[in-house]
Amino acid sequence: MLWIKALHVIFVVSWFASLLYLPRLFVYHCDVSDEAGHARFATMERKLHGIGNIAMLGTWIFGIWLLTLEPAFLHMGWLHAKLTLVLLLSGYQGWLKGNVRKFAARQNTRSPRFWRFMNEVPALFLVAIVILVVVKPF
Template sequence: MTILWLKALHVSFMVAWFAGIFYLPRLFVNHAESDEPKVIEQLKGMEKRLLYFITPFALLTVLFGSALIYQYGYAWFVAAKWLHVKITLVLALIIYHGYCFKLLKTFQADQNTRSGKFYRIFNEVPVLILFAVIILAYLKPF
């Protein structure tokens, strides 16, 4: 597979992953602020389906990103300092994604104690990561 195909697939799955990882905390906001049993049950289903739907996109993003690194080679990887920062941010996003599973479990058990405000702030984390990753990937500042 050519590098251009790997890049296209990497970016496509990244966009799909981020779309879901932006929307999931918004569902958490609504869930945290709702007192309606029917709404809460509907949100539980939406949250679970969304998280399980976007998880393969996360895995494919990492897979195609790793394939790109492999194609460019070890010497390029060592020299690309910007990429080391990007990988660190991707690892942080993977931890964030994993934490969403914990939050999902908490909501599913009706044990959430956090406010909608917490989830609004929580929702900003992937936005900041995305901005940083795009700047690193396109400007390669290091």
């Protein structure tokens, strides 16, 4: 159980590294005008998102594995709330993929300010999910 939990948390941290940094790359990419800079950012964004996908998959696999070891959690409110937030976060990961493609095709229409704002969204999820799973308030 503890080894699976450790692996779960390692994948969670890796996923969040990508969730927190990708919109930050978008902020800087908005200001790039030269061809070489654009290509460099597009490559970094694609690779970072790919690593995020793998980390998200690992988070899900080891999270579900933990549930099979402790099925009583399935009846608890904190887990339902946590899974709802994690599903939304997985949707956010998919939405970022669409934007990686848009940036690569020079079709981003959003401002750096918008991406700065989106940068904060995963941080809010992180705070809520960690409180739910550690404090288990309900």
